[in-house]
Amino acid sequence: MIPFNKALPYDITMGDVYVPECPFCGRENILIPMKPREIKSVREGKKKLLVFPCCYHKLTVLDSDDDYLLTDTVVR
Template sequence: MIPFSHAWPYDQFQGDLYVQYCPFCSKEHVLLPMKPQELKSVREGKKKLLVFPCCGASLSVIDSDGDYLLFDRAVR
């Protein structure tokens, strides 16, 4: 079972990925430095280091689905 504490929701809009707010600094509508094409390689097992541009916090994305990114550590 996937731990919900390690998952964070994202939105895809016009070829960009967004989160409603940053789990670290709470800034709203954060554009992620990750493209939808990279989600495919993450689903195939390749990890992706994701650095939030608003505060510089970093996490490794280890899996994803249509709504959530799964990280290597808790974000909730």
């Protein structure tokens, strides 16, 4: 079962990856420094360090699906 308290929703728009809200500072529509091909590599088992550009908090992305990024940190 997926722990939804560690799942971060995302959207891909024109080749850019956005999250609807930063889990740390609350800003909306954040462009994160990830590309769609990196989401695919995370799905295949590679971990990715994600640094939010709005507040510079860090978390590690462990897995992904079509709608959510699974992180190592509680984000909800």
